[in-house]
Amino acid sequence: MSATPTNSTTPNFTDLGLSEALLKAVRDKGYETPSPIQAQAIPAVISGKDVMAAAQTGTGKTAGFTLPLLQRLSSNKGVKVGTNNVRALVLTPTRELAAQVSDSIADYGKYLNLHSTVVFGGVKINPQMMRLRQGVDVLVATPGRLMDLYNQNAVKFSQLEVLILDEADRMLDMGFIRDIKKIISVLPVKRQNLLFSATFSADIRALAKGLVNNPLEISVNPENSTAEKVTQWLVAVDKKRKPAALTYLIKENSWRQVLVFTKTKHGANKLTKYLEAEGLTAAAIHGNKSQGARTKALAAFKEGRVQILVATDIAARGIDIDLLPNVVNFDLPNVPEDYVHRIGRTARAGNTGQAVSLVCADELKLLCDIEHVIQQHIERKALDNFSPVNALGESREIRSSKAKKPKKPKVNKVEHADGQHLSKGHQAQSKKSPANAKPTGNGGRRRRAKPQANR
Numbered sequence: 001m002s003a004t005p006t007n008s009t010t011p012n013f014t015d016l017g018l019s020e021a022l023l024k025a026v027r028d029k030g031y032e033t034p035s036p037i038q039a040q041a042i043p044a045v046i047s048g049k050d051v052m053a054a055a056q057t058g059t060g061k062t063a064g065f066t067l068p069l070l071q072r073l074s075s076n077k078g079v080k081v082g083t084n085n086v087r088a089l090v091l092t093p094t095r096e097l098a099a100q101v102s103d104s105i106a107d108y109g110k111y112l113n114l115h116s117t118v119v120f121g122g123v124k125i126n127p128q129m130m131r132l133r134q135g136v137d138v139l140v141a142t143p144g145r146l147m148d149l150y151n152q153n154a155v156k157f158s159q160l161e162v163l164i165l166d167e168a169d170r171m172l173d174m175g176f177i178r179d180i181k182k183i184i185s186v187l188p189v190k191r192q193n194l195l196f197s198a199t200f201s202a203d204i205r206a207l208a209k210g211l212v213n214n215p216l217e218i219s220v221n222p223e224n225s226t227a228e229k230v231t232q233w234l235v236a237v238d239k240k241r242k243p244a245a246l247t248y249l250i251k252e253n254s255w256r257q258v259l260v261f262t263k264t265k266h267g268a269n270k271l272t273k274y275l276e277a278e279g280l281t282a283a284a285i286h287g288n289k290s291q292g293a294r295t296k297a298l299a300a301f302k303e304g305r306v307q308i309l310v311a312t313d314i315a316a317r318g319i320d321i322d323l324l325p326n327v328v329n330f331d332l333p334n335v336p337e338d339y340v341h342r343i344g345r346t347a348r349a350g351n352t353g354q355a356v357s358l359v360c361a362d363e364l365k366l367l368c369d370i371e372h373v374i375q376q377h378i379e380r381k382a383l384d385n386f387s388p389v390n391a392l393g394e395s396r397e398i399r400s401s402k403a404k405k406p407k408k409p410k411v412n413k414v415e416h417a418d419g420q421h422l423s424k425g426h427q428a429q430s431k432k433s434p435a436n437a438k439p440t441g442n443g444g445r446r447r448r449a450k451p452q453a454n455r
């Protein structure tokens with residue numbers, strides 16, 4: 001995660017109002033100082049304030065809301081949770097993020113006597129109904145499955161004290177707005193609201209208007225700052241030769257752990273097969289894979305049994321892998337902000353990481369959009385024997401970040417955390433080099449992102 005400053009004004013975890021049971025769990029994790037978002041959010045949430053925080057994965061946001069939430073719930077000892085009731089609800093866009101948040105709650109709350117559970121689509125609903133029967137202090141859920149459970153009277157909100165929306169921007173992008181509004185409409189009016197989002201777009205502000213009450217606003221990561229920490233470069237290559245170029249880069253540079261992004265599920269499967277035929281170990285994760293298969297692939301990748309994980313944007317959302325050294329954009333994403341999310345998965349915790357993009361002539365416009373969003377040109381490297389027949393054009397000049405951002409694509413199909421199809425679009429790109437790649441000329445430019453096929 002992002003480095004925490006260690007000057008005299010940096011608070012300690014002990015200054016934030018957390019109980020000894022929570023401080024002990026924090027010590028067990030090995031954290032020394034709170035990250036900036038934790039330093040600001042923890043006291044505010046404990047005091048009962050609503051919070052709106054602009055923070056991406058990697059900033060420590062999960063502990064930023066989990067620790068004070070557990071503090072509040074545990075300090076209110078007299079409460080008995082009724083049948084099917086929940087005291088706090090955390091909504092996340094994807095199954096992976098839901099599972100990770102739930103793990104964090106279990107970790108930080110291990111010395112407390114609170115109960116939490118997680119529900120998401122793609123797995124049987126009955127065991128989830130059983131777990132909810134006794135009532136839980138914290139429920140982590142994806143919106144689609146939560147609505148199913150609510151409609152079957154398996155979850156009740158009359159005792160709800162706190163609502164948390166995690167990665168709210170992504171939930172809107174994925175078309176969850178109706179579910180979210182429906183859920184909010186059935187919650188008690190008197191409650192605490194916490195809203196976490198990578199950015200405060202106009203859509204997020206509109207959602208916040210009907211949600212938060214006189215919130216503390218926190219912004220710890222100036223938009224798209226992640227891009228500056230990662231070494232980024234690109235290779236111009238013909239579309240047909242991308243699989244071979246990727247194989248060459250991996251073998252030539254002996255990359256051990258590579259997260260590769262493709263635009264489509266089909267593309268992820270095809271590339272995985274190709275890499276395996278080349279003698280590499282690879283696994284694909286996307287919305288057509290069962291939850292079990294996704295969890296298994298991720299575990300194998302984290303443990304080093306699988307060298308290459310090929311993922312679509314949605315499936316990769318929220319994946320937290322420390323020390324991930326290489327991210328490859330096999331296809332550029334359709335929405336430039338997704339490029340920032342993708343490359344934000346490397347170079348965490350002060351480690352160096354690189355993001356490499358394979359860019360064909362058709363992708364020039366996407367590249368220019370990305371370069372505008374990250375406000376820099378991505379260094380181009382020539383790869384021996386892979387010079388494209390269809391040359392990648394020059395990038396456009398970078399205009400100031402104050403210039404209008406590329407518009408969000410209009411509705412278009414994308415996989416839903418719960419396996420359904422919902423709306424949204426997408427897109428990508430990069431700066432340093434492999435041993436054998438040479439810098440070439442380059443340029444940047446701004447334009448509108450196009451809607452993209454489902455991922």
Ligand code: AMP
Pocket residue numbers: 001030031032033034035038056057058059060061062063320322
């Ligand atoms: P998050 O932004 O919540 O996804 O957290 C990113 C990573 O930072 C996770 O691996 C956390 O375990 C880690 N982390 C969270 N808070 C701290 C902290 N105060 N010091 C060091 N690492 C942390």
